[in-house]
Amino acid sequence: MGKGGNQGEGTPEREAPMPTFSWEEIQKHNLRTDKWLVIDRKVYNITKWSSRHPGGHRVIGHYAGEDATDAFRAFHRDLDFVGKFMKPLLIGELAPEEPSQDRGKNSQVTEDFRALRKTAEDMSLFKSSHLFFLLLLAHIIVMESVAWFTVFYFGNGWIPTIIAAFVLATSQAQAGWLQHDYGHLSVYRKSTWNHIVHKFIIGHLKGASANWWNHRHFQHHAKPNIFHKDPDVNMLHVFVLGKWQPIEYGKKKLKYLPYNHQHEYFFLIGPPLLIPMYFQYQIIMTMIVRKDWVDLAWAVSYYARFFITYTPFYGVLGALLLLNFIRFLESHWFVWVTQMNHIVMEIDRESYRDWFSSQLAATCNVEQSFFNDWFSGHLNFQIEHQKTDILSLAIQYPSSRPEHKLSPVHKHLPPQRAPTHLPTAGAQGLPGPGAPESPHCLPHAPSLFPTMPRHNFHKIAPLVKSLCAKHGIEYQEKPLLRALQDIIRSLKKSGELWLDAYLHK
Numbered sequence: 001m002g003k004g005g006n007q008g009e010g011t012p013e014r015e016a017p018m019p020t021f022s023w024e025e026i027q028k029h030n031l032r033t034d035k036w037l038v039i040d041r042k043v044y045n046i047t048k049w050s051s052r053h054p055g056g057h058r059v060i061g062h063y064a065g066e067d068a069t070d071a072f073r074a075f076h077r078d079l080d081f082v083g084k085f086m087k088p089l090l091i092g093e094l095a096p097e098e099p100s101q102d103r104g105k106n107s108q109v110t111e112d113f114r115a116l117r118k119t120a121e122d123m124s125l126f127k128s129s130h131l132f133f134l135l136l137l138a139h140i141i142v143m144e145s146v147a148w149f150t151v152f153y154f155g156n157g158w159i160p161t162i163i164a165a166f167v168l169a170t171s172q173a174q175a176g177w178l179q180h181d182y183g184h185l186s187v188y189r190k191s192t193w194n195h196i197v198h199k200f201i202i203g204h205l206k207g208a209s210a211n212w213w214n215h216r217h218f219q220h221h222a223k224p225n226i227f228h229k230d231p232d233v234n235m236l237h238v239f240v241l242g243k244w245q246p247i248e249y250g251k252k253k254l255k256y257l258p259y260n261h262q263h264e265y266f267f268l269i270g271p272p273l274l275i276p277m278y279f280q281y282q283i284i285m286t287m288i289v290r291k292d293w294v295d296l297a298w299a300v301s302y303y304a305r306f307f308i309t310y311t312p313f314y315g316v317l318g319a320l321l322l323l324n325f326i327r328f329l330e331s332h333w334f335v336w337v338t339q340m341n342h343i344v345m346e347i348d349r350e351s352y353r354d355w356f357s358s359q360l361a362a363t364c365n366v367e368q369s370f371f372n373d374w375f376s377g378h379l380n381f382q383i384e385h386q387k388t389d390i391l392s393l394a395i396q397y398p399s400s401r402p403e404h405k406l407s408p409v410h411k412h413l414p415p416q417r418a419p420t421h422l423p424t425a426g427a428q429g430l431p432g433p434g435a436p437e438s439p440h441c442l443p444h445a446p447s448l449f450p451t452m453p454r455h456n457f458h459k460i461a462p463l464v465k466s467l468c469a470k471h472g473i474e475y476q477e478k479p480l481l482r483a484l485q486d487i488i489r490s491l492k493k494s495g496e497l498w499l500d501a502y503l504h505k
Helices: 057-061 069-075 079-089 107-122 130-154 158-183 191-205 210-222 244-251 259-269 274-289 293-342 355-360 370-376 379-396 408-412 454-471 480-504
Strands: 034-039 042-045 090-094
Touching: 034 057, 034 069, 042 079, 057 210, 079 090, 107 454, 130 158, 130 293, 158 191, 158 210, 158 293, 191 210, 191 293, 210 274, 210 293, 244 480, 259 480, 274 293, 293 379, 293 480, 370 379, 379 454
Parallel strands: none
Antiparallel strands: 034 042, 042 090
16 A cells, blocks of 8 residues: 555645744753754754764854854855755754744844845945955965075075064965955855865965864854853963953962963963964874875975975074974964954853844954054954854845844845945944944855955945944944053953952952
8 A cells, every 4th residue: 555545545645743842942952962953943953963063063062952043054055955964853843932032132133134134235245356365365475485585595694584584474474364265265156166275375375274274263153252162262271261261260269370460471372382382283183183184285285395495595404493483473463463353352151142242242343454454364354254254144045934024224224236335324324433342253154155255344344333333232443552452451350350269259
């Protein structure tokens, strides 16, 4: 008897009703051995799948017991392809009376942000200038050539060597910002080309691993400045950050180092050692342990090129010392730029805020200028950088739910045709300046449209400020020097909190 024969001829087969769950039930499944999450109101059991997740079990596990819709869209380019893997994991859906956002997150902010996404798309802000990125690559290659020519022409004396080292450190820093663009798929429409160029820049030009970078960086964007979820705030007991951690360490009488002096020893073990000691070792060991032979081959090509180029002038030992001196210089640049946006902001345990607000709580901007843009690789626009990856994803994968409509904020945003220039705050009915500036970064991921290229950050910034002003979310923007000084102030304040808790609590 065929399938459904018991139902009688002409009787359609009925599907079993989809089980429904409350947020209270879903939130119980946030353990390492029991993980559920929600995407577009569908409930998935990812307990077993997480260990096979191509992006790593940590990234997907960070959203256990939560709504992961925005993060899912941010990290996956082809939703139809990913859907094939998700179907066997589907166990039910949210009960009709349950809100789409868990833990009372602000749905109005989410709707307004989607309206902003649509406006950004209509303004063609996700289109990249290939000439812009080509010139960035060209100026890196020019610096590499200038450094070699300096040693070739003037010899291997102290002055030519130091000049060459500073030029090479500059090229390494700029290559770091450029690989960041390709790692976020911000340049080419096809993700394959972004991946290829990303491996070339981070591997052949820097001697690092694309997969290592992706694994760390995507966790950071998924849960920025969240302890136990963002690897960038895991300081291995060397520093205590924010307000909660130093107090906890103090109460527990943990004193791995004299944290009340961390703003002073930061200069000795922070900027000087992060890349030459920690990152360089971690990257090589990660590639070997994980048997990531492709990335290892790219990295080997960098070291081979470097030693072939400079061994004739300095010998093997001299070239090795030169390499580590370059890493030492680059490390200072990297640490100061990357920490000026995040370490000074809120660093805490998971607070389960809505996507937009939580991102803004974790980062801040530095004022725009030609030098600041170049010096930081446009990471002075950290707020827009964090937000625009989500923007592009939502543009690629807009909600198909019938109740999803553009919120009233859309009335205050520019017309849906790309204007010759973007409105500033106060124009087009936008709230004026004074919106608090807030920090944060979101998952940067592949999408049908590339994520917003950095040369357009200054165009979307006024609209982000306006949205922040409407919802009373702080949007912070500082001069470069103050942003750098705030790193030390933040470390000192956290150290004082630790000392007070250590002595009196």
